[in-house]
Amino acid sequence: MPNNQFKKGELYSFVTGKASTAIARRLQKxxxxxxxxxxxxxxxxxxxxxxxxxxxQQELCNATFRxxxxxxRLVDNLERLDLVKRVASENDxxxxxxxxxxxAQKLQEQSMxxxxxxxxxxxxxxxxxxxxxxxxxxxxxxxNLK
Amino acid sequence: MPNNQFKKGELYSFVTGKASTAIARRLQKxxxxxxxxxxxxxxxxxxxxxxxxxxxQQELCNATFRxxxxxxRLVDNLERLDLVKRVASENDxxxxxxxxxxxAQKLQEQSMxxxxxxxxxxxxxxxxxxxxxxxxxxxxxxxNLK
DNA sequence: TTTACTTAGTTGCACAAACAACTATATGCC
DNA sequence: GGCATATAGTTGTTTGTGCAACTAAGTAAA
Numbered sequence: 001m002p003n004n005q006f007k008k009g010e011l012y013s014f015v016t017g018k019a020s021t022a023i024a025r026r027l028q029k030x031x032x033x034x035x036x037x038x039x040x041x042x043x044x045x046x047x048x049x050x051x052x053x054x055x056x057q058q059e060l061c062n063a064t065f066r067x068x069x070x071x072x073r074l075v076d077n078l079e080r081l082d083l084v085k086r087v088a089s090e091n092d093x094x095x096x097x098x099x100x101x102x103x104a105q106k107l108q109e110q111s112m113x114x115x116x117x118x119x120x121x122x123x124x125x126x127x128x129x130x131x132x133x134x135x136x137x138x139x140x141x142x143x144n145l146k
Numbered sequence: 147m148p149n150n151q152f153k154k155g156e157l158y159s160f161v162t163g164k165a166s167t168a169i170a171r172r173l174q175k176x177x178x179x180x181x182x183x184x185x186x187x188x189x190x191x192x193x194x195x196x197x198x199x200x201x202x203q204q205e206l207c208n209a210t211f212r213x214x215x216x217x218x219r220l221v222d223n224l225e226r227l228d229l230v231k232r233v234a235s236e237n238d239x240x241x242x243x244x245x246x247x248x249x250a251q252k253l254q255e256q257s258m259x260x261x262x263x264x265x266x267x268x269x270x271x272x273x274x275x276x277x278x279x280x281x282x283x284x285x286x287x288x289x290n291l292k
Numbered sequence: 293t294t295t296a297c298t299t300a301g302t303t304g305c306a307c308a309a310a311c312a313a314c315t316a317t318a319t320g321c322c
Numbered sequence: 323g324g325c326a327t328a329t330a331g332t333t334g335t336t337t338g339t340g341c342a343a344c345t346a347a348g349t350a351a352a
Binding site: 018019021022024025027040044047064115119121123126135140142145 | 157158159160161162163164165166167168169170171172173186190193210211261262264265267268269270271272276277279280281282283284285286287288290291292
């Protein structure tokens, strides 16, 4: 009976991701208060583009763990907000390379600060070594299921 | 600098809840394969009703960490699937008490087994004491932000 | 080079979430 | 009793997700 230490109440939280839901909601509120007209999902796409832009939608799918239609629509909305641009690849005309606009570049610093602030609030009073264990477990869970 | 052990890449996973997304997706696939015509969100409502039925929609909001419109529509859909029934409270006519149908009672055992199975797959190779730490940290995060 | 297959992206549909605005009922205070 | 306020639930709108079906473009093999 491997790892069957889940009494009923605990099972629920794991499946529904109450903790990450709470984090995302708190961060969304911070975005709204700061006047950033940006959803968490849109931010998560920009997040990867800030690390490396000019990647394809398929690469964004892999990076953000979303399917292709989800990325199509997130890029649609980001394009409407004038935060990214689709540029057809010259080598392979099936591919859209996604680039940041200047406006999106300006959002990076502020939004990342709010994200770090949110995590600090979330992890207040949690000792660093326990945070490390938690990160490690969540990574394994992801690797086991992806 | 409290808990600022978040390098960029790790920040992302925490905010987006990649692990819990992976768990929910895996469980949804198991539901589908088993012919259970049920979303994870619907299951999460039934989950609380299996523990105690005849509670109000507001109590379901608190239990499932959702807002009132979300619960209204989940109950709408569960009612359409003939899994729950709204019964007006006699004491307070604003309140709907939610009861399970016989059909919903029959779903409990099978779906809970699939949920436990999913968690066992997720936590395969993770030592029990690390799982405990992880659960503890996620609970604190939730309490810090809710 | 024509046919089959694969890959990148889009569209349609059903379901869900968050917010604001709304209705109906209950409660508390004068 | 009558008015203000609070609570329970619903509805409308925008955004996002997952699946299936689709188009366009590239690849490989006969």
